[in-house]
Amino acid sequence: MNAGDWVRSYSMGIWRVSRVLSGFNEPRFSLDAAKSVSPRTLVFSNRLVNTSWKRSFSTECADLSLVRRISADEESRIQELLQSNPSLKNEFEKYQAKNGSLDLVINVSLGQIPDSDRDRLRAVCSEALGNPAQNGITMDEALVVLRDAGFYDCIDKTPKQATLQLISVGHEVRDGEFVLRYNRVLDF
Secondary structure, eight states, rough: OOOOOEEEOSSSSSEEEOOOSSOBBBBOOOSSSSBBSSSSSSSEEEEEEEETOOOEEEEEEEGGGOOOEEOOHHHHHHHHHHHHHHHHHHHHHHHHHHHHHOOOEEEEEEEOOGOHHHHHHHHHHHHITGGGGGOOOOOOOOOOOHHHHOGGGGGSSSSSSEEEEEEGGOEEEEEEOOOOOOEEEOOO
């Protein structure tokens, strides 16, 4: 599977692969857990047409096991459609350029927060993760911040009181790790 291939994906329709991602580490939520290279391959794609062969632009990410190349006949039909409809081709190219990637959202659930102090949690996360996260941090670096601030032992505790939300823009990977940026702390 390569960028540019025409496929059928998890959702209905005909899709064009924009990116294939493998060899990344699965995010871990404990510094004691072993790092593990993901066995998954992620396929990012943009839909051109639905099952009725009508324009239906969309973007998705699916596991490689859910993606199949289209038949040679379908590929010929796609090429004919794009050649006979330059407007559709141009609009799809613009859509692909604008919507080529999807963000990865990582939510870290926190419960039994000391003194139920979500304001302190927000302040710590904003200060320690906000600025450094402009260049990106790893999940381990975020976990160290939580540990140093006294919130590490709150991860996955119940009742859930807050959620630290981190985002990897476009599923950016550096040295096998997702590059994360601080987004916010939610009250649930």
